[in-house]
Amino acid sequence: MLPAWLLPERLWGPLWRGIARIPVFTNRRAIARSADTIQAALGEVDRRRAEGIARDLRAAIYEMRMQDLRAWRPGGWRPRMVLEGEQHLKDALALGKGAVLWLAPFVFNSGPTKIAIHEKGYRVSHLSSPQHGFSETRFGVSYLNRVRCIPEDRYLAERVVFDRHAPASAMRRLMRAVKSGNVASIVAASTEGSDLVKGPIFGGRLPVAIGAPRLAGLTGAPMLPVFTVRDPALGFRVIVEPPIVLDLHLAADERVVAAAAEFLRRSEPWVRRYPEQWRAWSKWRRA
Incomplete structure (x- = not known):
């Protein structure tokens, strides 16, 4: 808490990148496994x-936790950021069917995405996992994860928590939000839902949660991919891309598979x- 509140934000990245290179603070086997995957997927990078x-x-993940703690300081956390491609979202909402944002699983997609879209005046209902935060234990889900969720909720119209025992309830709430002309956001990470497909990327396969194309198919709302990254020159970039068009000539299952591939x-x-900001390396597998 104290470093997050007292250290200037410009020092967070160098601090954690330095710590990540001290052997005692990192799991060498885990780093080696991740490096194996990255080399296999990207091909052109050396060891x-x-x-x-x-x-x-690993450093970026710990830096994200400092962002969570900084958000509790009076005045909150106010990062430097830019929303790109907003016109795509405006055009989607102009159709009167709401919009579905499909968020790529980058490290910094949580806080900056919610802040940037909220500050432009959009009402967002966000699908969230109970494990969103710091812990997957029962105690962590009940208490620790609130450290991240409570500050984020300032920027949401509602947080819809996914219940694996009653998945339809979350979808119904998101459908109501979208049909009211508002925005629903869903992360494509495999932790965000029970229905997954394996799509092609980097010559291999990656499991993708398909709640977003399912929601878009049920409501007719446009579905827009969103990529949130930190750029050294611009700060956090929240990029809204043109919609992924669902092929209505395909069966529902084929439609979501095609959407995941796109x-x-x-x-x-x-x-x-x-x-270094993509959190899905651990889920990637050779084809």
Whole structure:
């Protein structure tokens, strides 16, 4: 808490990247496994670069936790950020069917995405996992994860928590929000839902949660991919891309598989540019 409140934000990244390179603070086997995956997927990176990406990813995750704690300081956390592609969201909402945002699983997609879209005046209902935060234990879900969720909720119209025992209830709430002309956001990570498909990326396969295309198919709302990354020059970039058009001539299951493939195709350039910010490396498998 004290470093998060007292240290200037510009020092957070260098601090954690330095710590991630001290052997006692990192699991060398975990770094090696991540580096193996990164080399296999990207192909063109050497071993030193792959291990650097793995360590920088670990550092980014800890830096994100400092952002969560900084948000509790009076005045909150006010990052430097820019919302790009907002016109795509405006055009989608102008159709009168609401909009579905499909968020790519980058480290910094949580706080900056919610803040940037809220500050433009949009009402967002966000699908959230009970494990969103710091812990998957019963105690952590009940108490620790609130450290992240409570500050984020300032920027949401509602948080819809996914219940694996009653998945339809979350979908119904999101449908109501979208049919009211508002925005629903869903992360494509495999932790965000029970229905998954394996889509192609980097010559391999990745499990993708398909709640977003299911919601778009049920409501007719446009579905827009969103990529949130930190850029050294611009700060946090929240990029809204043009909609992924669902092929209504396909059966429902085929439709979501095609949507996942298109989402991953659009993800590749962003992952190549910011590989140390992509949280899905551990889920990627060779084809």
